[in-house]
Amino acid sequence: MRYFRLIVLSVFFLSFSVKAQDLITFQNFDELNAYVQNNSEKPLVVNFWATWCAPCVKELPYFQKLHEENPNVKVVTVSLDFEKQVESKLKPFLKKKNYTFVTTYMADKKFNNWILKIDENWSGSIPATWIINENKGIFVEQEFASFEELNQFVNESLTKLN
Template sequence: MRYFRFIALFLFFLSFSTKAQDLITFQNFDELNTYIQNNSEKPLVVNFWATWCAPCVKELPYFQKLHQENANVKVVTVSLDFDKQVASKLKPFLKKKNYTFVTTYMADKKFNNWISKVDENWSGSIPATWIINGNKGIFVEQEFASFEELNQFVNESLTKLN
């Protein structure tokens, strides 16, 4: 009977788990790139952002809506938050917002070692978005002003990448 109560209690607390607890951490770009290669069943929309970046936070709901409404793509966000803020700021933010897209965290803060692997012209500014279809990609450093603008950009990019 005690075992049953323990299982019931465990399941009760498990029901409160959040997407933020499922945060995938990449120690370096090679790990992120491997993840991308292993998740190529449909085109990816990869958004680079941070909680300290106001334009990034402003556009995240557009990526959530894209995730929910555009079945042609998989949305993956890559947080570039500071290490010290993952537990105190990033995870609480994600829990509060309850985003359902894939949330990842790039631990490698030696940006100059890997940003050119995403795009040779990337200055390192965020927000930035990378549309990947197979071995082709389109990259932009920009804030999207609306869901409609983001969705149109994604759909036009997919047309160009086909």
């Protein structure tokens, strides 16, 4: 009986491991915010992007490298792709690239209802990155030109947030 419980618990916890092509979908900002609050064991680097945004796609490998090489942060990406393209474009893109950071999808397309909750100065343009540490955050609307630039920005932001 003890082994059965162990197997059941293992299957339960493994069911929550997420590959990049397995999307966590947020219906609204409150769900995204709850996810952020419940994942505070280390600072989060949250990148807002879409497959139709060339600068976003260009910098995603930098976020993958950050995920692999900076153990001080957890990388989470939030796709703002169109709902009708999630199955036809977003999921195939993620599967092909085999990214291992956490990938989420924001289903709420009423951007004006939630972007100002992330940062009051966010125009809504992407790519955009939100660094969060213990309920404090730094937000920037910009494309990172290299992994080094991204990593430096993240590390400097964490210093400011501490």
